[in-house]
Amino acid sequence: MTTSAHLLFELQQLEQDIAEKEEKLRQVQKALRGSRKLAKAQRDFEEAEVAYVQARQRQRELEDELSQVEAKIRQEEERLYNGSVRNPKELSAIQEEVNHLKERQNHLSNEVLQALEAAERAKQVRDEAATALRAAEADWQKRRAKLQKAEEKLTRYLAVMQKKVSQLRATINAADIERYEYLKARKGLPVVAPLQDEVCGLCGVAVSQQKIIAVQRGDLVQCGNCDRILVRATRNTSQHKRA
Template identity: 30%
Template sequence: MSRPFKLYRLQQIDTQLDWIHNRLIEIDTALQDDDTLKEVSEAALKKEQDLEAARKALHRIEAEVGQQRLKIEQNESSLYGGKIRNPKELKDLENEVTSLKRYLSTLEDRQLDAMLLEEDMAASRKTASGELEKTHLDFEMRCSELNREKEKILKDQQRLESERRAAIGSILPEDMVQYVQLRKTRRGVAVAMVVDRACSACGSTLNAALLNAVHSPNQITLCDSCGRVLYKG
Protein backbone atom coordinates (compact mmCIF):
# COMPACT_ATOMS: atom_id res chain seq x y z
CA MET A 1 0.00 0.00 0.00
CA SER A 2 1.22 3.49 -0.83
CA ARG A 3 1.93 6.08 1.85
CA PRO A 4 -0.89 8.37 0.64
CA PHE A 5 -3.37 5.46 0.62
CA LYS A 6 -2.51 4.53 4.21
CA LEU A 7 -3.25 8.09 5.28
CA TYR A 8 -6.38 8.18 3.17
CA ARG A 9 -7.62 4.98 4.79
CA LEU A 10 -6.92 6.44 8.23
CA GLN A 11 -8.78 9.59 7.19
CA GLN A 12 -11.83 7.51 6.24
CA ILE A 13 -11.79 5.80 9.62
CA ASP A 14 -11.34 9.07 11.53
CA THR A 15 -14.14 10.73 9.57
CA GLN A 16 -16.49 7.94 10.61
CA LEU A 17 -15.28 8.16 14.21
CA ASP A 18 -15.82 11.93 14.18
CA TRP A 19 -19.38 11.40 13.00
CA ILE A 20 -19.94 8.76 15.68
CA HIS A 21 -18.57 11.09 18.36
CA ASN A 22 -20.91 13.91 17.32
CA ARG A 23 -23.88 11.57 16.95
CA LEU A 24 -23.35 10.11 20.43
CA ILE A 25 -23.42 13.64 21.85
CA GLU A 26 -26.67 14.31 19.97
CA ILE A 27 -28.20 11.07 21.23
CA ASP A 28 -27.22 11.72 24.87
CA THR A 29 -28.62 15.24 24.60
CA ALA A 30 -31.87 13.93 23.11
CA LEU A 31 -32.18 11.27 25.82
CA GLN A 32 -31.97 13.99 28.46
CA ASP A 33 -34.28 16.36 26.62
CA ASP A 34 -37.58 15.80 28.41
CA ASP A 35 -38.69 19.44 28.32
CA THR A 36 -41.81 18.63 26.30
CA LEU A 37 -42.75 15.86 28.72
CA LYS A 38 -42.21 18.21 31.66
CA GLU A 39 -44.38 20.90 30.06
CA VAL A 40 -47.20 18.45 29.35
CA SER A 41 -46.88 17.01 32.87
CA GLU A 42 -47.11 20.48 34.39
CA ALA A 43 -50.14 21.26 32.22
CA ALA A 44 -51.84 18.03 33.32
CA LEU A 45 -51.07 18.80 36.96
CA LYS A 46 -52.55 22.30 36.54
CA LYS A 47 -55.75 20.80 35.07
CA GLU A 48 -55.92 18.37 38.00
CA GLN A 49 -55.57 21.25 40.44
CA ASP A 50 -58.21 23.27 38.56
CA LEU A 51 -60.61 20.33 38.72
CA GLU A 52 -59.99 19.85 42.43
CA ALA A 53 -60.65 23.55 43.04
CA ALA A 54 -63.86 23.38 40.97
CA ARG A 55 -65.06 20.34 42.92
CA LYS A 56 -64.38 22.04 46.24
CA ALA A 57 -66.27 25.13 45.05
CA LEU A 58 -69.18 22.93 43.95
CA HIS A 59 -69.25 21.13 47.30
CA ARG A 60 -69.30 24.48 49.12
CA ILE A 61 -72.19 25.85 47.08
CA GLU A 62 -74.07 22.53 47.42
CA ALA A 63 -73.67 22.82 51.19
CA GLU A 64 -74.93 26.42 51.11
CA VAL A 65 -77.95 25.40 49.02
CA GLY A 66 -78.68 22.59 51.46
CA GLN A 67 -78.45 24.92 54.44
CA GLN A 68 -80.66 27.48 52.72
CA ARG A 69 -83.32 24.88 51.95
CA LEU A 70 -83.20 23.71 55.55
CA LYS A 71 -83.75 27.28 56.76
CA ILE A 72 -86.71 27.66 54.42
CA GLU A 73 -88.15 24.34 55.54
CA GLN A 74 -87.79 25.32 59.21
CA ASN A 75 -89.33 28.76 58.66
CA GLU A 76 -92.21 27.37 56.61
CA SER A 77 -92.83 24.81 59.34
CA SER A 78 -93.06 27.65 61.84
CA LEU A 79 -95.17 29.72 59.43
CA TYR A 80 -97.72 27.00 58.75
CA GLY A 81 -97.43 25.03 61.97
CA GLY A 82 -100.04 27.07 63.79
CA LYS A 83 -97.92 27.84 66.80
CA ILE A 84 -97.41 31.48 65.82
CA ARG A 85 -100.63 33.48 65.84
CA ASN A 86 -99.39 37.05 66.08
CA PRO A 87 -100.13 38.68 62.66
CA LYS A 88 -96.97 40.80 62.72
CA GLU A 89 -94.77 37.83 63.55
CA LEU A 90 -96.46 35.82 60.81
CA LYS A 91 -95.92 38.64 58.31
CA ASP A 92 -92.27 39.00 59.30
CA LEU A 93 -91.79 35.25 59.00
CA GLU A 94 -93.49 35.20 55.61
CA ASN A 95 -91.21 38.01 54.42
CA GLU A 96 -88.18 36.12 55.70
CA VAL A 97 -89.27 32.97 53.83
CA THR A 98 -89.66 35.03 50.66
CA SER A 99 -86.19 36.51 51.16
CA LEU A 100 -84.71 33.08 51.85
CA LYS A 101 -86.29 31.67 48.69
CA ARG A 102 -85.01 34.59 46.66
CA TYR A 103 -81.47 33.99 47.91
CA LEU A 104 -81.94 30.25 47.35
CA SER A 105 -82.62 31.01 43.69
CA THR A 106 -79.34 32.95 43.54
CA LEU A 107 -77.50 30.08 45.22
CA GLU A 108 -79.02 27.55 42.82
CA ASP A 109 -77.83 29.65 39.88
CA ARG A 110 -74.35 29.63 41.39
CA GLN A 111 -74.64 25.90 41.93
CA LEU A 112 -75.50 25.39 38.27
CA ASP A 113 -72.52 27.52 37.22
CA ALA A 114 -70.29 25.52 39.56
CA MET A 115 -71.59 22.24 38.12
CA LEU A 116 -70.92 23.41 34.57
CA LEU A 117 -67.44 24.59 35.53
CA GLU A 118 -66.72 21.27 37.22
CA GLU A 119 -67.80 19.44 34.07
CA ASP A 120 -65.56 21.65 31.92
CA MET A 121 -62.62 21.11 34.26
CA ALA A 122 -63.21 17.35 34.25
CA ALA A 123 -63.22 17.34 30.44
CA SER A 124 -60.05 19.46 30.33
CA ARG A 125 -58.35 17.18 32.85
CA LYS A 126 -59.29 14.13 30.75
CA THR A 127 -57.84 15.75 27.61
CA ALA A 128 -54.65 16.75 29.44
CA SER A 129 -54.28 13.25 30.91
CA GLY A 130 -54.62 11.74 27.44
CA GLU A 131 -52.04 14.15 26.06
CA LEU A 132 -49.67 13.31 28.92
CA GLU A 133 -50.06 9.59 28.33
CA LYS A 134 -49.38 10.03 24.60
CA THR A 135 -46.38 12.30 25.20
CA HIS A 136 -44.95 9.88 27.75
CA LEU A 137 -45.39 6.97 25.35
CA ASP A 138 -43.77 8.95 22.52
CA PHE A 139 -40.86 9.87 24.80
CA GLU A 140 -40.34 6.24 25.85
CA MET A 141 -40.46 5.07 22.23
CA ARG A 142 -38.01 7.78 21.16
CA CYS A 143 -35.63 6.86 23.99
CA SER A 144 -35.88 3.19 23.05
CA GLU A 145 -35.03 3.97 19.42
CA LEU A 146 -32.15 6.23 20.42
CA ASN A 147 -30.75 3.62 22.80
CA ARG A 148 -30.87 0.99 20.07
CA GLU A 149 -29.06 3.36 17.72
CA LYS A 150 -26.52 4.17 20.44
CA GLU A 151 -25.85 0.49 21.05
CA LYS A 152 -25.19 -0.08 17.33
CA ILE A 153 -23.01 3.02 17.04
CA LEU A 154 -20.91 1.99 20.04
CA LYS A 155 -20.25 -1.36 18.38
CA ASP A 156 -19.26 0.45 15.18
CA GLN A 157 -17.01 2.72 17.22
CA GLN A 158 -15.29 -0.25 18.84
CA ARG A 159 -14.72 -1.87 15.45
CA LEU A 160 -13.41 1.34 13.89
CA GLU A 161 -11.04 2.01 16.77
CA SER A 162 -9.61 -1.47 16.27
CA GLU A 163 -9.22 -0.75 12.55
CA ARG A 164 -7.62 2.59 13.38
CA ARG A 165 -4.99 0.99 15.59
CA ALA A 166 -4.17 -1.45 12.80
CA ALA A 167 -4.00 1.38 10.24
CA ILE A 168 -1.69 3.50 12.39
CA GLY A 169 0.63 0.55 12.82
CA SER A 170 1.52 0.63 9.13
CA ILE A 171 2.05 4.41 8.85
CA LEU A 172 5.48 6.02 9.08
CA PRO A 173 5.92 8.14 12.25
CA GLU A 174 6.70 11.30 10.27
CA ASP A 175 3.59 10.78 8.11
CA MET A 176 1.50 10.34 11.24
CA VAL A 177 2.82 13.57 12.75
CA GLN A 178 1.96 15.44 9.56
CA TYR A 179 -1.48 13.83 9.41
CA VAL A 180 -2.32 14.76 13.01
CA GLN A 181 -1.21 18.36 12.45
CA LEU A 182 -3.28 18.68 9.28
CA ARG A 183 -6.33 17.25 11.04
CA LYS A 184 -6.01 20.00 13.63
CA THR A 185 -5.60 22.82 11.13
CA ARG A 186 -7.87 21.63 8.31
CA ARG A 187 -11.12 21.03 10.18
CA GLY A 188 -10.50 17.32 10.59
CA VAL A 189 -9.73 16.61 6.92
CA ALA A 190 -6.04 15.91 6.35
CA VAL A 191 -6.27 13.90 3.12
CA ALA A 192 -8.11 14.79 -0.09
CA MET A 193 -8.69 12.76 -3.23
CA VAL A 194 -7.76 14.05 -6.65
CA VAL A 195 -10.94 14.31 -8.71
CA ASP A 196 -10.92 15.66 -12.27
CA ARG A 197 -7.38 17.01 -11.82
CA ALA A 198 -8.44 19.01 -8.76
CA CYS A 199 -8.24 18.76 -4.97
CA SER A 200 -11.60 17.43 -3.77
CA ALA A 201 -11.29 19.35 -0.48
CA CYS A 202 -10.63 22.90 -1.69
CA GLY A 203 -11.45 22.56 -5.40
CA SER A 204 -8.14 23.95 -6.66
CA THR A 205 -6.94 22.66 -10.02
CA LEU A 206 -3.60 20.88 -9.69
CA ASN A 207 -0.66 21.65 -11.97
CA ALA A 208 1.08 18.96 -14.02
CA ALA A 209 3.92 18.57 -11.55
CA LEU A 210 1.58 17.84 -8.66
CA LEU A 211 -0.51 15.48 -10.75
CA ASN A 212 2.61 13.59 -11.65
CA ALA A 213 3.89 13.52 -8.06
CA VAL A 214 0.58 12.21 -6.75
CA HIS A 215 1.13 8.95 -8.64
CA SER A 216 4.25 8.13 -6.61
CA PRO A 217 3.43 5.49 -3.96
CA ASN A 218 6.40 6.40 -1.79
CA GLN A 219 5.92 10.17 -1.73
CA ILE A 220 3.57 12.44 0.22
CA THR A 221 2.30 15.22 -2.02
CA LEU A 222 0.46 18.23 -0.62
CA CYS A 223 -2.09 20.44 -2.33
CA ASP A 224 -0.37 23.76 -3.09
CA SER A 225 -3.57 25.58 -2.17
CA CYS A 226 -4.92 24.02 1.04
CA GLY A 227 -1.89 21.97 2.10
CA ARG A 228 -3.72 18.68 2.45
CA VAL A 229 -2.21 15.33 1.52
CA LEU A 230 -3.32 14.34 -1.97
CA TYR A 231 -4.45 10.83 -2.83
CA LYS A 232 -5.00 9.88 -6.46
CA GLY A 233 -7.70 7.26 -5.73
Protein backbone atom coordinates in the same frame (compact mmCIF):
# COMPACT_ATOMS: atom_id res chain seq x y z
CA MET B 1 1.25 0.31 -4.16
CA THR B 2 0.03 1.69 -0.82
CA THR B 3 1.82 4.97 -0.19
CA SER B 4 2.02 6.98 3.03
CA ALA B 5 -0.55 9.34 1.53
CA HIS B 6 -2.91 6.42 0.98
CA LEU B 7 -2.55 5.33 4.60
CA LEU B 8 -3.26 8.87 5.77
CA PHE B 9 -6.23 9.04 3.43
CA GLU B 10 -7.57 5.82 4.92
CA LEU B 11 -7.02 7.21 8.43
CA GLN B 12 -8.89 10.35 7.44
CA GLN B 13 -11.85 8.32 6.18
CA LEU B 14 -12.03 6.38 9.43
CA GLU B 15 -11.80 9.57 11.48
CA GLN B 16 -14.44 11.34 9.40
CA ASP B 17 -16.73 8.36 9.82
CA ILE B 18 -16.12 8.37 13.57
CA ALA B 19 -16.85 12.11 13.79
CA GLU B 20 -20.11 11.61 11.89
CA LYS B 21 -21.20 8.70 14.10
CA GLU B 22 -20.21 10.61 17.26
CA GLU B 23 -22.47 13.46 16.16
CA LYS B 24 -25.31 10.98 15.59
CA LEU B 25 -24.69 9.49 19.03
CA ARG B 26 -24.87 12.96 20.60
CA GLN B 27 -28.21 13.56 18.89
CA VAL B 28 -29.56 10.20 20.06
CA GLN B 29 -28.42 10.89 23.62
CA LYS B 30 -30.00 14.33 23.52
CA ALA B 31 -33.28 12.83 22.34
CA LEU B 32 -33.07 10.24 25.13
CA ARG B 33 -33.13 13.00 27.75
CA GLY B 34 -36.88 13.35 27.26
CA SER B 35 -39.83 13.99 25.02
CA ARG B 36 -41.28 17.48 24.69
CA LYS B 37 -44.59 16.01 23.57
CA LEU B 38 -44.81 13.86 26.68
CA ALA B 39 -43.85 16.78 28.94
CA LYS B 40 -46.62 18.87 27.38
CA ALA B 41 -49.18 16.07 27.82
CA GLN B 42 -48.15 15.82 31.48
CA ARG B 43 -48.53 19.57 32.01
CA ASP B 44 -51.91 19.58 30.23
CA PHE B 45 -53.15 16.73 32.40
CA GLU B 46 -51.95 18.34 35.63
CA GLU B 47 -53.64 21.62 34.71
CA ALA B 48 -56.89 19.86 33.80
CA GLU B 49 -56.78 17.88 37.06
CA VAL B 50 -56.35 21.06 39.12
CA ALA B 51 -59.20 22.77 37.23
CA TYR B 52 -61.44 19.76 37.84
CA VAL B 53 -60.69 19.58 41.58
CA GLN B 54 -61.40 23.31 41.87
CA ALA B 55 -64.69 23.01 39.98
CA ARG B 56 -65.85 20.16 42.24
CA GLN B 57 -64.83 22.16 45.31
CA ARG B 58 -66.84 25.16 44.10
CA GLN B 59 -69.85 22.91 43.46
CA ARG B 60 -69.66 21.44 47.01
CA GLU B 61 -69.35 24.85 48.62
CA LEU B 62 -72.47 26.06 46.83
CA GLU B 63 -74.36 22.89 47.75
CA ASP B 64 -73.41 23.37 51.41
CA GLU B 65 -74.51 26.98 51.31
CA LEU B 66 -77.82 25.96 49.72
CA SER B 67 -78.41 23.32 52.42
CA GLN B 68 -77.79 25.92 55.11
CA VAL B 69 -80.27 28.34 53.53
CA GLU B 70 -82.87 25.56 53.22
CA ALA B 71 -82.41 24.60 56.88
CA LYS B 72 -82.84 28.22 57.87
CA ILE B 73 -86.06 28.47 55.80
CA ARG B 74 -87.49 25.37 57.53
CA GLN B 75 -86.54 26.81 60.90
CA GLU B 76 -88.17 30.21 60.22
CA GLU B 77 -91.31 28.68 58.72
CA GLU B 78 -91.64 26.50 61.84
CA ARG B 79 -91.61 29.64 63.99
CA LEU B 80 -94.14 31.23 61.66
CA TYR B 81 -96.71 28.43 61.93
CA ASN B 82 -96.19 26.72 65.31
CA GLY B 83 -97.87 29.53 67.25
CA SER B 84 -94.81 30.37 69.35
CA VAL B 85 -94.76 33.92 67.94
CA ARG B 86 -97.95 35.97 68.23
CA ASN B 87 -96.80 39.54 67.79
CA PRO B 88 -97.97 40.59 64.25
CA LYS B 89 -94.97 42.87 63.74
CA GLU B 90 -92.60 40.07 64.65
CA LEU B 91 -94.54 37.64 62.46
CA SER B 92 -94.33 39.93 59.46
CA ALA B 93 -90.58 40.37 60.07
CA ILE B 94 -90.16 36.59 60.04
CA GLN B 95 -92.24 36.36 56.85
CA GLU B 96 -90.00 38.94 55.25
CA GLU B 97 -86.93 37.01 56.30
CA VAL B 98 -88.41 33.80 54.80
CA ASN B 99 -89.11 35.60 51.52
CA HIS B 100 -85.60 36.91 51.46
CA LEU B 101 -84.18 33.42 52.18
CA LYS B 102 -86.28 31.90 49.40
CA GLU B 103 -84.87 34.39 46.91
CA ARG B 104 -81.42 33.40 48.05
CA GLN B 105 -82.38 29.73 47.72
CA ASN B 106 -83.54 30.31 44.16
CA HIS B 107 -80.35 32.10 43.23
CA LEU B 108 -78.16 29.42 44.86
CA SER B 109 -80.07 26.59 43.14
CA ASN B 110 -79.16 28.15 39.78
CA GLU B 111 -75.57 28.57 40.84
CA VAL B 112 -75.37 24.93 41.97
CA LEU B 113 -76.68 23.81 38.57
CA GLN B 114 -74.12 25.92 36.75
CA ALA B 115 -71.32 24.71 39.01
CA LEU B 116 -72.42 21.12 38.40
CA GLU B 117 -72.27 21.63 34.64
CA ALA B 118 -68.87 23.33 34.90
CA ALA B 119 -67.56 20.43 36.99
CA GLU B 120 -68.84 17.94 34.40
CA ARG B 121 -67.11 19.85 31.62
CA ALA B 122 -63.90 20.01 33.67
CA LYS B 123 -64.12 16.26 34.24
CA GLN B 124 -64.45 15.65 30.51
CA VAL B 125 -61.41 17.83 29.79
CA ARG B 126 -59.48 16.01 32.53
CA ASP B 127 -60.45 12.58 31.13
CA GLU B 128 -59.42 13.59 27.61
CA ALA B 129 -56.10 14.90 28.92
CA ALA B 130 -55.57 11.59 30.77
CA THR B 131 -56.18 9.64 27.55
CA ALA B 132 -53.78 11.89 25.63
CA LEU B 133 -51.18 11.45 28.36
CA ARG B 134 -51.43 7.65 28.22
CA ALA B 135 -51.00 7.76 24.43
CA ALA B 136 -47.98 10.09 24.74
CA GLU B 137 -46.45 7.77 27.33
CA ALA B 138 -46.92 4.74 25.08
CA ASP B 139 -45.36 6.65 22.14
CA TRP B 140 -42.41 7.69 24.23
CA GLN B 141 -41.80 4.12 25.47
CA LYS B 142 -41.59 2.96 21.87
CA ARG B 143 -39.40 5.86 20.80
CA ARG B 144 -37.10 5.46 23.78
CA ALA B 145 -36.63 1.75 23.06
CA LYS B 146 -35.61 2.62 19.48
CA LEU B 147 -33.25 5.35 20.65
CA GLN B 148 -31.63 3.04 23.19
CA LYS B 149 -31.05 0.44 20.48
CA ALA B 150 -29.50 3.11 18.23
CA GLU B 151 -27.32 4.28 21.12
CA GLU B 152 -26.04 0.75 21.77
CA LYS B 153 -25.38 0.14 18.07
CA LEU B 154 -23.48 3.41 17.62
CA THR B 155 -21.46 2.84 20.80
CA ARG B 156 -20.44 -0.65 19.66
CA TYR B 157 -19.63 0.63 16.15
CA LEU B 158 -17.48 3.46 17.52
CA ALA B 159 -15.52 1.07 19.72
CA VAL B 160 -14.71 -1.07 16.69
CA MET B 161 -13.72 1.97 14.63
CA GLN B 162 -11.51 3.40 17.39
CA LYS B 163 -9.68 0.09 17.47
CA LYS B 164 -9.24 0.17 13.69
CA VAL B 165 -7.84 3.70 13.93
CA SER B 166 -5.30 2.63 16.58
CA GLN B 167 -4.25 -0.35 14.48
CA LEU B 168 -3.91 1.79 11.35
CA ARG B 169 -1.97 4.51 13.19
CA ALA B 170 0.51 1.89 14.35
CA THR B 171 1.35 1.14 10.70
CA ILE B 172 2.03 4.77 9.71
CA ASN B 173 5.39 6.36 10.41
CA ALA B 174 5.54 8.99 13.15
CA ALA B 175 6.62 11.92 10.94
CA ASP B 176 3.66 11.35 8.58
CA ILE B 177 1.24 11.16 11.51
CA GLU B 178 2.73 14.34 12.88
CA ARG B 179 2.22 16.18 9.60
CA TYR B 180 -1.35 14.90 9.39
CA GLU B 181 -2.13 16.00 12.96
CA TYR B 182 -0.53 19.39 12.41
CA LEU B 183 -2.68 20.02 9.33
CA LYS B 184 -5.78 18.66 11.05
CA ALA B 185 -5.30 21.03 13.99
CA ARG B 186 -4.92 23.95 11.60
CA LYS B 187 -7.59 23.17 9.01
CA GLY B 188 -9.79 20.43 10.34
CA LEU B 189 -10.62 17.38 8.23
CA PRO B 190 -10.18 16.72 5.36
CA VAL B 191 -6.42 17.26 5.12
CA VAL B 192 -5.68 14.60 2.49
CA ALA B 193 -6.96 15.41 -1.01
CA PRO B 194 -7.02 13.09 -4.03
CA LEU B 195 -5.34 14.30 -7.19
CA GLN B 196 -7.98 14.58 -9.87
CA ASP B 197 -6.80 15.11 -13.45
CA GLU B 198 -3.67 16.94 -12.22
CA VAL B 199 -5.79 19.19 -10.03
CA CYS B 200 -6.10 19.21 -6.21
CA GLY B 201 -9.38 17.47 -5.39
CA LEU B 202 -10.07 19.89 -2.58
CA CYS B 203 -9.20 23.39 -3.74
CA GLY B 204 -9.32 22.70 -7.50
CA VAL B 205 -6.02 24.37 -8.24
CA ALA B 206 -3.63 22.74 -10.77
CA VAL B 207 -0.69 20.84 -9.30
CA SER B 208 2.78 21.16 -10.86
CA GLN B 209 4.17 18.27 -12.93
CA GLN B 210 7.05 17.97 -10.51
CA LYS B 211 4.68 17.42 -7.60
CA ILE B 212 2.54 15.00 -9.59
CA ILE B 213 5.60 12.87 -10.29
CA ALA B 214 6.56 12.98 -6.60
CA VAL B 215 3.02 11.95 -5.59
CA GLN B 216 3.15 9.04 -8.04
CA ARG B 217 6.52 8.03 -6.65
CA GLY B 218 4.90 7.78 -3.20
CA ASP B 219 6.35 10.92 -1.58
CA LEU B 220 4.29 12.92 0.87
CA VAL B 221 3.52 16.09 -1.10
CA GLN B 222 1.28 19.02 -0.16
CA CYS B 223 -0.85 21.10 -2.49
CA GLY B 224 0.91 24.39 -3.22
CA ASN B 225 -2.35 26.28 -2.82
CA CYS B 226 -4.28 24.75 0.11
CA ASP B 227 -1.50 22.76 1.78
CA ARG B 228 -3.45 19.49 1.80
CA ILE B 229 -1.53 16.25 1.41
CA LEU B 230 -2.04 14.96 -2.13
CA VAL B 231 -2.89 11.34 -2.77
CA ARG B 232 -2.88 9.53 -6.11
CA ALA B 233 -6.51 8.86 -7.08
CA THR B 234 -7.56 5.22 -6.86
CA ARG B 235 -10.91 3.50 -6.62
CA ASN B 236 -10.71 3.93 -2.83
CA THR B 237 -10.02 7.66 -2.94
CA SER B 238 -12.96 8.41 -5.19
CA GLN B 239 -15.43 6.20 -3.37
CA HIS B 240 -16.08 6.68 0.28
CA LYS B 241 -15.63 3.43 2.07
CA ARG B 242 -18.29 2.86 4.66
CA ALA B 243 -18.00 0.07 7.13
